[in-house]
Amino acid sequence: MSRLRPLTRITWPRRPLLYAKCRYVTSKSPHTTAPPFQQSLPPGWEDEAPSLSDFTELPHKDFGKNQLMETNEEFKRSLRGILRQFPPITYAFAYGSGVFPQTDATASRVTHSPHPNPPEAILKWQKGGGKVIDFVLATRFSQHFHSLNLREHRDHYSFVGSMGSAVVSHVQEGYGAGVYFNPYITVNGIMIKYAVVNMQTLQRDLLDWDTLYLAGRLHKPVKILFEEPNIRVANQRNLLSAIRCSLLLLPETFTEKELYSTITGLSYQGDPRMTYGSEHPKKISNIVTHQIKNFRLLYHDLIMSLPNTTYLDSAAINKSGWMEDTNQDLKLKQDMNPERRSNIVRRLPKSFREKVYFLYQRKFGIPGREYQEMLEASKDEDAKGGLKKPVGSAFDRRIAAEKDLPEMVTKAINQTVYWPSAVQGIKGIVTAGPLRAWQYLKEKREKGKMKS
Template identity: 75%
Template sequence: MYRILRPLSKCRPPSVLYGRRTYAAQPSQSTEYPQALPPDWEESLPSLEDFTQLPRDFGKNQLLETNEEFKRSLRGILRHFPALTYAFAYGSGVFPQSDATASRITHSPHPNPPEAILKWQKGGGKMIDFVLATRFSQHFHSLNLARHRDHYSFLGSLGSAVVSHVQDGYGAGAYFNPYITVNGTMIKYAVVNYDTLLRDLSNWDTLYLAGRLQKPVKILFEEPNIRVANQRNLLSAVRCALLLLPPNFTEKELYSTITGLSYKGDPRMDYGSENPKKIDNIVNHQLRNFRLLYHDLISSLPNVEYQDHQAISKAGWMDDTQLNVRLTQDMDPERRGNIVRRLPKSFREKVYFLYQRKFAIPGREFQEMLEQSKDEDAKGGFKKQVASVFDKRIAGEEDLPDMVAKAVSQTVKWPSTAQSIKGVLTAGPARAWRYLGEKRAKGKE
C-alpha cells in the first residue's frame, strides 16, 4: 500500500499526456538549469498517478542540489521512518543561513554523525530539520511508536489515535518531535498528513507548510501531485510578493518579500524567538538557490521582467552572488487584478473580506460574489482565470499592499501560535523549553 516514489530524474517520460494536451519530451536546452514551464499548466491539473504524466523537467527547479554524500546521509536517516509519501529537509542545517561557522562551534549537537554531515556543515553544528508527509497519520504514528517510543512525549503513552488527533486537529496540522538522534545525527522532524500538505500548498490555508517550501529545501522523497501543487505554491508566492512591491525592485527585495510571507504574524518573530535578521540571512546566503527556484516562474509571468537582460543572458549568472538584478512590474489595474484573481483560494477570500469591510458591501451581495468566484474556480481546467470587476477595483486601490500584508498576517498568526502552544505537548515541557531557549539565544546573537 505504501511506497517511496522515485525522483523524476529516474523516470523516463518519452511523451506525456498532461490535461488535454500532449507534450513530447524534448532534449533539455541546458544541463544546468531547468526548462521553461509548459503552457497552461496551471489550468490543467488532473490527479496524477506517477511522474511519467508530467512534462519532462516540469518542477525540477524544486530539486535543489547538495553534496551527493550528504543527500545519501539524509535519506539514510529517513529509512528509519515508516509509510512516507513525501519528505524534505530544511533550515540552516541543510542550507547555510550565515557564513561558515565552524570556527564558532563549541559543541556539536550530533553524537556521532556520518562524515558527510560533518563536512557539509563545516563542523556539524546544526540540528537537521525534516518534514515527513504520510497519507494516514494514525497508521504512521502506530508504526513509529512501535519503533521509536522514545521520540514521543507523554502523549505517546495515550496511543496513536490521540497523537494523530493532536497532530491533525490543532494548529497547522504538524506534529514535531525535536532533539531526536538517528544515525548519530541530531534531528527534529514534523509529521504532516498528505492531504493537509496538499491543501496548504494549493489554497494557503495556514502558510505553515507552504511557507517552508517557498524557501530552499532539500526534497528527499517525492510525489507527483505534491510537485505540481508546490509549483503553484511557488508561483503564488511570486504573485503575492508582486502585490507587496513597488513598480521597481531588486532580486533580493523580491526574494526577501517571498521569504517573509510565512513570518508575518508568527509569534516567534514578535517575541524574540527568531533572529530578527533571519530573512536577510536566508536570502543573502541562498541567492543562487532562490534563482534556481524562481527564475523560470518569474520569466513566465507577463507583467514582470528583468531590466538588465544582458546580465541574465551571461553563462553562469546564477552563480554570481554579487549580482543583484533589477526588475520592473506593470502596475496596470487589469494586470494586477489578474494577479489577485489567481492567488490561492483561501488566501484570496481573506483579501476579499478585507475589502468587503472597506467598501461596506452588503453581506448577501458579497456572498453571491464569492459563490460566483467558486464556480469560476471549478472551471479552472477549461477556462483561464481572469480578473473580475471586483478584482480590478481592488487592484486599483493604493492600500492593496497593506491589505495583502494584513491577509498574510491573518493567515499565519493563529496556526503558528497554536503550533507553538502545541509544541509543549508534543515535545514535552523539557524539550520545548530547551528549544525555546536556544531560539531566543540565536535571536540575541
C-alpha cells in the same frame, strides 16, 4: 478551514513542437546561458486539476525540477539514511540552516556539535556539524504512521505517545497547522527535529494557503528527499503564488534580493516567534544572502513565465554563470496596470484570496448577499470539478486600483499565519514534553538576542 478541492484525473497533452521552439537552446549549445524555462512550464498547466499516479503524467519531463536543490551525494545519502529508520513516507524534505547555511562558512563553525556521533558527510557539509537537521515527513495515513513509529521509537514521543496513535493523530490534525513535531531526536548519530503531516493537509496548504505553515517552508530552498507527483505540481503553484503575492507588496521596480526577501518573509508575517524575539533578527536577510543561487534556481524560470514581470538588464541573465554570481543583485520591473494586477489578485490561493476579498468587502461596504454572489462567481472549480481559467473580475480590478493594496495583503498574511502558528507553538509544548520544549524555547530566545 476550506476543504481540499476534488481532483479530476487528467493527462496533460504533449506539445513537442512548443518545446522545440523554446527561448533557450539546449545545454550542448555553446551559446547556452540559462535553463530552458518554457520546457518546464507549458502554457495552461495552471488551469488543469490533475490527479497523477506517477511522474510520467507531469505536463513535461522537466516540470518542477527547479524545486530539486543540489547537495553533495554523501550528504544526501546521510539524510535518506535517516528517513529509512521511519515507517513508509510518501513525501519528505529537509530544511533550515542545518541543510542550507544561513551564515558565512567561517561563522558557522562551532565548538560544540548537537550530533552525538555524526557521519563524516554531515560534518563536512555543515562545516563542523553544528546544526540540528529539520525534516517534514508527509504520510497518507497519519494514525497508521504514528502506530508503527510508536512501536519502533516510543522514546521520540512525550507522554502523549502513551495515549496511543489515535490520540497522537488527533493532536496532530485537530490543532494548529496540522503538524506533529518531535524535536531533539537522535537517528544514526545525528540530532534531528521532524514533523509529521498528512498528505492532504500539505497539499491543501500549498494550493489554498490555509495556514502558510507548510507552504511557507517550501517558499525557501529545501532538500526534497522523497517525491510525489501531485505535491510537485501543488508546490509549483505554491511558488508562483509566492511570487504573485510578493509583487502586490513591491513597488514597480525592485531587486532580486528584495523579491526573495519578500517571498521569504511571507510566512514570518504575524508569526509570534518573530514578534516575541524567538528568531534571529536578521533571519530573512541571512537566508536570502547566503542562498541567492538556490533562490535563483528555484524562482527564475517562474519569474520568466509571468507576463507582467521582466528583468531590466536582460543581458545579465544571458551571461554564462550569472546564477553563481552572488555579488550582483539584478533589478526587475512589474507592470502596475490595474488590469494586470487584477489577474494577480484573482490568481492568489483560494483561502488567502478570500481573506483579501473580505477586507475589501468591509472597506467598500458591500452587502452580504452581493458579496456571497461574488465569492460564488470567483470559485476556482468549474461544474465538472476542474479548474477555471482565473481572470480578474470587476471586483478584482477595483481592488487592484487601491493604493492600500500592500497593507491589505499584509493584513491577510497576518490573519493567515498568526493563529495556526500560535496554536502550533502551544501544541509543541505538549508534543515535545516540558524538557524538550524548554530547551527549544531557550535556543530560540538565544537566537533572538543575536544582533548579527
